[in-house]
Amino acid sequence: xxxNLDVDVxxxxxxxxxxxxxxxxxYTAPLLKEKLLPLTAKQDHHIIVDxxxxxYMDSTGLGVFISALKSTKEHDAQxxxxxxxxxxxxxxxxxSLDTIITIETTVRxxx
Amino acid sequence: xxxxxxxxxxxxxxIVGARQLGREKAKELGFGTVDQARIATAISELARNIYxxxxxxxxxxxxxxxxxxxxLKIIAIDxxxxxxxxxxxxxDGYSTSGGLGAGLPGVKRLMDFFEIRTEWGEGTEIETIKWxx
Amino acid sequence: MESVALDxxxxxxxxxxxxxxxxxxxxxxxxxxxxxxxxxxVSPEEIIHVHIKALKELYPELPEEVNDSLNFLLEAMISYxxxxxxxxxxxxxxSALESEISVAANMQKTLLSTKKPExxxxxxxxxxxxxxxxxxxxxxxxxxxxxxLGIALADVIxxxxxxxxxxxxxxYSMDSFPEDLRQPSRILENLNRVVERNVDPSMFITMFYGxxxxxxxxxxxxxxxxxxxxxxxxxxxxxxxxxxxxxxxGATNNATYDQEVTQIEAGxxxxxxxxxxxxxxxxxxxxxxxxxxxxxxxxxxxxAQEAVEHVYxxxxxxxxxxxxxxxxxxxxxxxx
Numbered sequence: 001x002x003x004n005l006d007v008d009v010x011x012x013x014x015x016x017x018x019x020x021x022x023x024x025x026x027y028t029a030p031l032l033k034e035k036l037l038p039l040t041a042k043q044d045h046h047i048i049v050d051x052x053x054x055x056y057m058d059s060t061g062l063g064v065f066i067s068a069l070k071s072t073k074e075h076d077a078q079x080x081x082x083x084x085x086x087x088x089x090x091x092x093x094x095x096s097l098d099t100i101i102t103i104e105t106t107v108r109x110x111x
Numbered sequence: 112x113x114x115x116x117x118x119x120x121x122x123x124x125x126i127v128g129a130r131q132l133g134r135e136k137a138k139e140l141g142f143g144t145v146d147q148a149r150i151a152t153a154i155s156e157l158a159r160n161i162y163x164x165x166x167x168x169x170x171x172x173x174x175x176x177x178x179x180x181x182x183l184k185i186i187a188i189d190x191x192x193x194x195x196x197x198x199x200x201x202x203d204g205y206s207t208s209g210g211l212g213a214g215l216p217g218v219k220r221l222m223d224f225f226e227i228r229t230e231w232g233e234g235t236e237i238e239t240i241k242w243x244x
Numbered sequence: 245m246e247s248v249a250l251d252x253x254x255x256x257x258x259x260x261x262x263x264x265x266x267x268x269x270x271x272x273x274x275x276x277x278x279x280x281x282x283x284x285x286v287s288p289e290e291i292i293h294v295h296i297k298a299l300k301e302l303y304p305e306l307p308e309e310v311n312d313s314l315n316f317l318l319e320a321m322i323s324y325x326x327x328x329x330x331x332x333x334x335x336x337x338x339s340a341l342e343s344e345i346s347v348a349a350n351m352q353k354t355l356l357s358t359k360k361p362e363x364x365x366x367x368x369x370x371x372x373x374x375x376x377x378x379x380x381x382x383x384x385x386x387x388x389x390x391x392x393l394g395i396a397l398a399d400v401i402x403x404x405x406x407x408x409x410x411x412x413x414x415x416y417s418m419d420s421f422p423e424d425l426r427q428p429s430r431i432l433e434n435l436n437r438v439v440e441r442n443v444d445p446s447m448f449i450t451m452f453y454g455x456x457x458x459x460x461x462x463x464x465x466x467x468x469x470x471x472x473x474x475x476x477x478x479x480x481x482x483x484x485x486x487x488x489x490x491x492x493x494g495a496t497n498n499a500t501y502d503q504e505v506t507q508i509e510a511g512x513x514x515x516x517x518x519x520x521x522x523x524x525x526x527x528x529x530x531x532x533x534x535x536x537x538x539x540x541x542x543x544x545x546x547x548a549q550e551a552v553e554h555v556y557x558x559x560x561x562x563x564x565x566x567x568x569x570x571x572x573x574x575x576x577x578x579x580x
Binding site: 063 | 399444445447450469471489490491492495519
Binding site: 143 | 289329334
């Protein structure tokens, strides 16, 4: 099995959107961490992670989002996850991480 | 110091020059073909390290004549950035994994004596000896 | 790693024999020699060197070009000789690491060992199998003088050595709690603070803690984001999910946990598991929770220990005997 994760970054002023595609597991989580964590350390920055095309995520992926959340709190940045597939959303619900991480299941269309 | 026993390393081509001079010295001392090839490979590694990481430096050869044995001493000196973590570069697989060749552990294996002195920011001096068997 | 010199006479004899007879036997002996050479750290350039010498002895009139070309080959083999030495060195290092890990795994087994208590009126089965050498799942029974039974079940993110180290921390924190600290919600709140303070920000632990009180036959429990277990109601012959909401340990420093309580009737069962069970891969797809429950149901007529072992074997078989994640399953049945 050779499954990868693509991270597509769209930068706007004060806002960055990460479009993820693939699977987030122990092998791909370091890539996500590398892209996501520096953004969370930017003061007042807004980060949106679009998970529409993430079919699978394991606890390593959750760990990345937890450390990202902790870092946003230190730097007054904002983290939001959007478009979660059911299987991935369930993980956030079971772990109650949906109570501390902002999750939107539908994303508004383009402006 | 004999003028002809030192090669300056400035470009990749100089690696060949260092090998050639080293091999001549090795032959003179009576090293066999296998050891000649090993010495040449060690010189390549040392010279290539200078070329890649320090830019310029030199490789010097000395004949060591002791009571019970004779050998060839190779000294590689540069004034490049030095090595921050010597134990890391002396680890197997550190340089080979990057496809850079045998690396310093390889040189150590090819030769009989190996010593490295380096200071971060101040260059590196490697001294190594092979004894004639 | 002293290398042995290749026996020139023997090599020459073999070579001569082969050149005369083209006999397979000589080639077979060359193969043996090759194996022996690797074992004794004889590098390829040394073999070529011996070959050149033997050839010159057999053919004193050997053309200079052939001799030179063989020396060229010798030069080309030097890096292979180094690679062989490096490989052997790394292999020795690996076996040293292996034995260290196996010592650590044994230590972990001893440190985290828990005795399945024999409690009148309860039938308990428990199994926990690591995917690799060290287990990132952990379960523990605390059977007290007052006859209450505490059940802890935890799963550290990831697996292997880091997970095992975090687990030892959980175990020691629990051991250091005062004896009157029994309430599941309080235990999780305390552990959450320990984990939050002491582990990497991206590390977390899910945990379920339950307390069975035989006096009033109640089961109190709380969950820190742990995979929900199942509850079997004997009277209605119905399975339901054990509902408990709570944040994983280590995500924030002030998480609080709701504690639920349920009355246990004769024949009822509590089934606890880790996500190594529900994250079980079947080829390209995952097993759904309903399927997991179906498998568990299939073995529920057995005594609890036999049941958990059968369920484990079932999933092990499904995954071609290669677990992707640590696997833990506990079944507690109140006797009729």
